[in-house]
Amino acid sequence: MGTRRSNAEHAYVVAYDIADPKRWRQVFKTMKGYGQWVQLSVFQCRLDGGRRIAMASILESLIDRETDHVLMLDLGPAEDVDLAVESLGKAFETLERQAMII
Incomplete structure (x- = not known):
């Protein structure tokens, strides 16, 4: 994966x-410090x-x-990503933009 130095968030x-x-x-x-846990070894970020x-x-x-x-699957600019997820069993929740306090 190429190195991107943009400040625009991408969904991964x-x-x-x-x-x-x-x-x-x-x-x-x-x-856990970079995204939301989705499944055993899968995160959305x-x-x-x-x-x-x-x-x-x-x-x-x-x-x-x-x-x-x-x-690391780059889904594109986060603002443009409209996830179409089919979830069987437990409901899937998309990761919303959140303020980060450092």
Whole structure:
């Protein structure tokens, strides 16, 4: 994925397959700081370019490149994304824009 330095937020789906339970927990805890947990190893995120780069850098430092896999699916500008999600079972909730206090 190319490096985007824009301040415009994009919507992402991040999914991961981590072989080691300890690394999986580290990735899960990291992802909780960047998006909303959707399913076991899937998060939805709204990120500007800087936060996407920061997230990818942290994830890169946590995973084993030989056995683990992280997918970051860029759905496009968050303001333009109209998610069409079919959810079976528990209801799916989209991630709304929220103010972040740092």
